[in-house]
Amino acid sequence: MRTTAMTAAATPGPAYNFAYLDEGTKRMIRRAILKGIAVPGYQVPFASREMPMPYGWGTGGVQVTAAILGPADVLKVIDQGADDTTNAVSIRAFFRKTAGIATTTRTVEATIVQTRHRIPETPLAAGQIIVYQVPIPEPLRFLEPRETETRTMHALEEYGLMHVKLYEDIARHGHIATTYAYPVKVEGRYVMDPSPLPKFDNPKMHRSPALQLFGAGREKRIYALPPYTDVRSLDFEDHPFTVQSFTEPCAVCGARNVYLDEVVTDDRGGRMFVCSDTDHCGTRRAEATP
Amino acid sequence: MxxxxxxxxxxxxxxxxxxxxxxxxxxxxxxxxxxxxxxxxxxxxxxxxxxxxxxxxxxxxxxxxxxxxxxxxxxxxxxxxxTTLPRFGYAAPVDTGRMRIERRVSATYKDLPGGQLLGPTFDYTHRLLDPALAGDAPVEAPERRALAAVEDCPRVIDILDREGLIEGDGDPAGEPGDLTRDPVSYPVGRDLRLQALARADEGFTLALGYSTQRGYGRVHPFVGEVRIGLVDVEVEIPDLGFTVRIGAVRLTECQMVAQFKGSAEEPARFTRGYGLVFGQSERKAMAMSLVDRALRADEFGEERRAPAQDEEFVLEHGDNVQATGFVEHLKLPHYVDFQAELDLVRRLRAEAGQRRAERGEETR
Incomplete structure (x- = not known):
């Protein structure tokens, strides 16, 4: 075993390596990440470890973050766009404890953003890394449950089934009825699941200057989008891809063209819409009040 | 506000x-x-x-x-x-033939070398709640064997094997895989299937094993043997060149004798299903051996139709830590995705309402 610096343990007990995972595991994950970057959109199998949080809580994202985290990094964790949701709080605390790194809620200050279900409204910059927590990495899974089949379909670039599904939506509803986890095509080659982002966020992936990494712990897959990768949402010429639009602005900061959460305010049908991205909303409010 | x-x-x-x-x-x-x-x-x-x-x-x-x-x-x-423990080395394969038997029963032979040994089993207890157990009444010491009297207890399967009546134990050559260290890529070998089953949820394994008995992938099983006891764990120390005993583990092993196969060229012989788990758990070991046999359908040219015969289905859904995580993660917030669905459903309903209104005007 390779020896590495242990984080100082205040109480005697098991000492964990920097950012929890041992260096051998981190190396294995980094190899998978590098392969993913070399083949954008391709799902790289990796030997996902059992983490001290449950599967479904972001074990894939946590492993990717643990593998790329350095002592100088500044980490932001969001869930549903918010820094203060309990799971985001818990993951941020995990890395503060096991890696002793600095954390932030400001998108612009973060070197790594780990996210569940959203991309921040503030555009990401070159040098930043966004790590997505992915539940089901296989975009074809709900059309074909068998891994042996879907891997072959990707290898042969056989995506007819997906287009048929989207077409059937249009025939039945008049729209493509996929509103989140909307499939994308990467560099004209692999169809990829963008994790369950609302499709509102899909365009933010296209040619982003940031490195985008996707980790699925339970399904043991890592995939990646290097900076400035082409990411196109699947559509048809006569039914082009569109994103959700909200008729009203954020009730708190007045922002338009951002993703909003619907908040039920009473039991008489009262509701209001507020920014899903808490950092974006807070920053706007701070700027508005000098 | x-x-x-x-x-x-x-x-x-x-x-x-x-x-x-x-x-x-x-x-x-x-x-x-x-x-x-x-x-x-x-x-x-x-x-x-x-x-x-x-x-x-x-x-x-x-x-x-x-x-x-x-x-x-x-x-x-x-x-x-x-998952955080370093691997110092790997044990030599344990020899269950040299197990210090606490329980051993065979359903295929009335008596056999080593005998039948009931051991600490619930099997013939009447399931009547015992009020005495609500207190702390003294408990008699059990009957004990003199260590010298412990007979060698050959495996039932070896008795059948000597006559060539059952298939061999597989090829011991080659390193077994480890699904906790390498990603699984299907189809997998029997080594990984057995590892996955040994870790699999007891209830899931039980239900699948049960399903094979009710016609979803029949295996026609007989319990060749179930044995429970302590087995020495030995590790080879590279510098010494021989193995050293580092301790003992309690294991439950089940050898299921399953339906025979034969053809014009090959004489008929029984096939095997295998179950091995830590500790005392006959239910798990027996269910595991049924599912192991069912998963070997391809080897014997059997049609794969039942869930218990489907390797991807069994391996991907048998792990209760994975299953509980993913089922329970549904309680985490999903409001941004739900918002997206809400928006679409409202839009579809508005459009349908509009179409209905237009149709209504036409018929008027």
Missing amino acids: YVAVKGGEAAIANAHRLLADRRRGDRDVPALTLEQIAGQLSLAVDRVMAEGSLYDPDLAALAVRQARGDLIEAIFLLRAYR
Whole structure:
């Protein structure tokens, strides 16, 4: 075993390596990440470890973050766009404890953003890394449950089934009825699941200057989008891809063209819409009040 | 007035405090000791070790206590600890033929070398609640064998094997895989299937094994043998060139004798299903052996139609730590995705309403 610096343990007990995972595991994950970057959109199998949080809580994202985290990094964790949701709080605390790194809620200050279900409204910059927590990495899974089949379909670039599904939506509803986890095509080659982002966020992936990494712990897959990768949402010429639009602005900061959460305010049908991205909303409010 | 929900950190800390309080329960009642759990709830501890893939009764007892008796949670605790342990080396294959038998039954022979040994079984107890167990009545010491009287106890399967009546034990050559260290790529070998089944949820394995008995992938089984006992674990020390005993583990092994196969060229012989788990758990070992045999359908040219014969289905859904995580993650917030669906459903309903209105005008 390779020896590495242990984080100082205040109480005697098991000492964990920097950012929890041992260096051998981190190396294995980094190899998978590098392969993913070399083949954008391709799902790289990796030997996902059992983490001290449950599967479904972001074990894939946590492993990717643990593998790329350095002592100088500044980490932001969001869930549903918010820094203060309990799971985001818990993951941020995990890395503060096991890696002793600095954390932030400001998108612009973060070197790594780990996210569940959203991309921040503030555009990401070159040098930043966004790590997505992915539940089901296989975009074809709900059309074909068998891994042996879907891997072959990707290898042969056989995506007819997906287009048929989207077409059937249009025939039945008049729209493509996929509103989140909307499939994308990467560099004209692999169809990829963008994790369950609302499709509102899909365009933010296209040619982003940031490195985008996707980790699925339970399904043991890592995939990646290097900076400035082409990411196109699947559509048809006569039914082009569109994103959700909200008729009203954020009730708190007045922002338009951002993703909003619907908040039920009473039991008489009262509701209001507020920014899903808490950092974006807070920053706007701070700027508005000098 | 809308107030953003803040204070996740304080809420988590308070929830943990309340959990600790509930775990401890009434402070006037003495706390459970780990010795009590390991000694008196030993089958719960065995299950946690088996599905947690870590043989350590003390840690498993701690996990059971920490999990308030929720065994899947305890299994998860043990797994999360196991994953951080360095690998010093690998044990030599254990020899269950040299097991120090506590229980051994065969359904295929009335008597056999080594004899039938009932051991500590519930099998012939009448399931009548025993009021005496509510107290702490003294318990008689059990009958014991003199160590010298312990006979060699050959495996039933070897008796059949000597006559060539059953298929061989497979090819021992080659390193077995390890699905905790390498990603699984289908189709997998029997080594990985057995590893996955040994770690799989007892209830899931039981239900699948049961389904093979009810026609979903029949295997026509007989219990060749179930044995429970201690087996030495030996490790080869490279510098010494020989193996050293480092301890013993309690195992339950089941050899299922399954339907025979033969053809014009090959004489008929029985086939095998195998089950092996940590601790004492016949239910798990027997169910595992049924599912192992069912999963070997391709080897014997059997049609694969039932869930128990489907390797991807069994391996991908048998792990209770994975399953519980993904099922329970549904309680995490999903509001941004739900918002997207809400928006679409409202739009579709508005459009349908509009179409109805237009149609209504036309017919008028």
